[in-house]
Amino acid sequence: MVVGPERLATEIGLDMLQRGGNAIDAAVATGFALAVSYPRAGNLGGGGFMLVHLAADDRQTLIDYRETAPAAATRDLFLDEDGEVDRERAYFSHQAAGVPGTVAGLVLAQERYGTLPLAEVLAPAIDLAEQGLEVSFALNHELNSRAERLQVNPEARRLFFRPEGGVHQVGDHWRQPELAWTLRQIAEHGSRGFYEGEVARRIVAEMEAGDGLMTMADLKGYRALERSPVRGSYRDFEVVSTPPPSSGGIHIIQILNILEGFDLQAMGHNSAAYLHHLAESMKLAYADRSRFLADPDFVAVPVAELTSKSYAQRQRSLIKPAEATPSADIAPGQVLVDESTDTTHYTVADRFGNVVSNTYTINFSFGSHIAVPGTGMLLNNEMADFAASPGQANPFGLVEHEANRVEGGKRPLSSMSPTMVFRDGQPWLATGSPGGSLIITAVLQTVLNAMAFDMNVATAAASARVHHQWLPDRLLVEQGISPDTLQLLRQMGHTVDIAERTLGRTQSIMLEKGHFLGATDTRRPGGHVAGY
Incomplete structure (x- = not known):
């Protein structure tokens, strides 16, 4: 397929x-x-x-x-x-x-x-x-x-x-x-x-x-x-994703680690409580992206620390159950370390x-x-x-650190996140998305929908998404989230904006009991599932 x-x-x-x-x-x-x-x-x-x-x-x-950057590229290349x-x-x-x-x-x-x-x-x-x-x-x-x-x-x-x-x-x-x-x-x-x-x-x-x-x-x-992929787990699932110079895999695993400590099913899919905890986890991860992620051949990226369960536990404790933390009050986390739109x-x-x-x-x-x-x-x-x-901020609104400055031969930081989920040791779900800074959260929510809420691949792909990238401090939401839910999120302190464009476009395959189940995201025209 x-x-x-x-x-x-x-x-x-x-x-x-x-x-x-x-x-x-x-x-x-x-x-x-x-x-x-x-x-x-x-x-x-x-x-x-x-x-x-x-x-x-x-x-x-x-x-x-x-x-890669041409050899002649210098750090001030695009400054007037x-x-x-x-x-x-x-x-x-x-x-x-x-x-x-x-x-x-x-x-x-x-x-x-x-x-x-x-x-x-x-x-x-x-x-x-x-x-x-x-x-x-x-x-x-x-x-x-x-x-x-x-x-x-x-x-x-x-x-x-x-x-x-x-x-x-x-x-x-x-x-x-x-x-x-x-x-x-x-x-x-x-x-x-x-x-x-x-x-x-x-x-x-x-x-x-x-x-x-x-x-x-x-x-x-x-x-x-x-390169070796990055690896993590969510409950009984193994997650394998993209390593630096992409930030995608690290932050998908980091957010899953944070959310693993909450009872998401009890909150309810796309409820105010669920979206609040999801958005707060996204903020913490994107703040870390701004400081630690870059080409690993030029910068030491603390992959093991950022994807560890212990670090997630510390970050999880920063989330208030019913109150948004302003992005201005969130800084990149303290990890033990020696000093990539269409x-x-x-x-x-x-x-x-x-x-x-x-x-x-x-x-x-x-x-x-x-x-x-x-x-x-x-x-x-x-x-x-x-x-x-x-x-x-770069063209996608992402604020980045000196680690991702222009240097000849260097690979620019990316958000591309081709990802696979394994169940009982076998490939179960493979997915990915376009969307610049939206890629990470689109892939995250697709795999979460399948793992935490037992959705089939088509529903997991089609369900309304949200996105928060720390800066700017706003929660983007797609059409399809209840107005009452949005009002509750605003009461918690979230600045909620209805997205003018769709948030990502996944192409996914789920492997269930010997069957290939494919889903092309209907958010844009032209997608196709081909199988026999």
Whole structure:
């Protein structure tokens, strides 16, 4: 089974399973196909994290293919002459692009854990780009939502707009021959086909034309890494998730540890009491995120301390049963230590028992909105995920510490959180979400709904969510929470705001009694469950 944000790419993943491939083959094929059919977040020019359960070895591994800062990047890269963050440069310039990791990560996964030849796994994405696809309602909507910014860049305008003007309309036949060419270089030469040779030269030529920082040496030197996932437990469940340079896994486990000490079922799902304790736990975790999380190859991250039950017990004692603690009164916790908005997620499970949970991104929807001529690909703007000015909020409102400052070769802090839950030692639930700072709490509530409230996978995904990230001090709530509940939360001292957008978009698979149960989050159009 494959559950993803777009039908064509999800069906391509399923085709790999039907050919006899495993979950890794399907995940890699889906990832490359999404670069064609889901350009707002599917990508070659971004990065992410792939969490893999390998049934034969009964182990889990995490492939970190997060982008890195070019070697020439410096800590004051995005500060103007007055010391303020130049947001146009940080978000929408060539300097906003980190060295992409997607190709290296997907190829590494395929080479180490796939069973089919790389060229076979890439062939459907190449055909889709070369032969073209019919523009769907969802794709048309996504292009229209970013049309003004996409038109600023001549190459993006050429790629995503009709020759006579206007974005491609529903039903248009849209071909991407340059992207097909780029994919073919990867199929024929592996990672070297992207990070060296003509593709790399075209990327660097665009960097030089736009005063960017990325060089041939940066591209050639990029490496995807294999890391150990973070682990925790909630009652009888084991939770396995994403380690630094993502903050997601640590804080999901940290919040679960805090909430484990309360009787959530007795409170009732999405009751005022439950949402109060949930929000207060979120505040404590996001305060810690602001201080302790960064690239572990540059900064010592106290993973064991932050995910320990004893630390959670100390933090739990700070929560008042019926009174919100102002964020101004919350500081990062005291741990013993010496001194990563638009993303996409998909989940795969195969008949062999392997499971893949993959989240990747180019950061904003359509990244920097800058396309590289001759490649069909967009540049990311992941450099915006560094602390351009420590103490100031990033594009998602997250306040970050000196630990996440800009440095050449460093991976920016992320919130991407591909996560798996194990029951009786077997994979039971795999999920993940896009959404920037919302990712952690979207994934958290999906797994909590299943573990603590015994919801099926579709209900766990569809139930109304809330979000608090410490700063700003406000509790975002989706439509669907009772007005009486919201009033009770306000009486407790919470500043409650109705979210203008949905909070995350999970793609989940639950494995129950030999059955695959898939759920694509209906918060956005276009998602798809493919199984046989």
